[in-house]
Amino acid sequence: MYILVFNGSPHPKGNTAALVKEFVKGAKEAGHQVEVVDLSHKRIDGCLGCDYCVRQGREGNCLKKDEMRDIYPLLKKADALVIATPIYYFTWSAQTHAALQRCYAFGKPPALKKMALMCSSHSPDVYTGSIATYHDICNYWGVEDVGIVTAYGEQNKSEQKLAEAHALGAAF
Numbered sequence: 300m301y302i303l304v305f306n307g308s309p310h311p312k313g314n315t316a317a318l319v320k321e322f323v324k325g326a327k328e329a330g331h332q333v334e335v336v337d338l339s340h341k342r343i344d345g346c347l348g349c350d351y352c353v354r355q356g357r358e359g360n361c362l363k364k365d366e367m368r369d370i371y372p373l374l375k376k377a378d379a380l381v382i383a384t385p386i387y388y389f390t391w392s393a394q395t396h397a398a399l400q401r402c403y404a405f406g407k408p409p410a411l412k413k414m415a416l417m418c419s420s421h422s423p424d425v426y427t428g429s430i431a432t433y434h435d436i437c438n439y440w441g442v443e444d445v446g447i448v449t450a451y452g453e454q455n456k457s458e459q460k461l462a463e464a465h466a467l468g469a470a471f
């Protein structure tokens with residue numbers, strides 16, 4: 300299975316990156332091919348809502364000439380998509396939202412069968428909106444929710460949370 304991971308944190312050695320690193324280990328040990336896209340270090344604009352992609356029959360045909368163009372070929376072949384993001388004001392980071400909303404250029408990524416969510420935050424009880432959005436997208440796309448890992452405050456980079464991320468990778 301080819302698993303695409305969207306990392307929406309700007310910190311290469313941060314809390315989200317730690318979850319992603321363990322997830323990747325677990326998934327690779329289980330025999331999967333994994334690719335991580337660091338969204339924050341790419342120029343990805345918001346969707347214009349121009350419906351150019353709809354008129355083109357979609358398939359990732361987006362009018363915008365930004366770095367999302369590098370990601371569309373990966374999305375096209377992805378069997379699974381993992382959203383990994385810090386919590387910013389009770390939701391996914393802006394970069395994460397931008398990339399996800401640019402999936403409109405597919406409607407649904409054509410090969411996608413599974414998803415997972417990993418979130419890092421400072422405080423507990425800040426995940427309601429993020430998890431609701433994630434579940435709504437799984438339902439909308441008709442894909443399996445493989446699991447969710449959240450880590451806040453002291454839990455970040457803890458042995459237990461890294462083990463959870465590792466197990467999530469192995470669960471695909």
Ligand SMILES: Cc1cc2nc3c(=O)[nH]c(=O)nc-3n(C[C@H](O)[C@H](O)[C@H](O)COP(=O)(O)O)c2cc1C
Nearest residue numbers: 308310313314315385386387388389419420421422
């Ligand atoms: C702009 C901004 C907004 C944030 N908003 C929240 C928030 O609403 N709730 C919370 O618990 N933490 C919030 N945080 C803290 C981050 O979610 C937390 O530090 C997270 O572990 C960062 O992950 P990273 O190391 O991968 O960047 C915010 C941080 C920033 C920079």
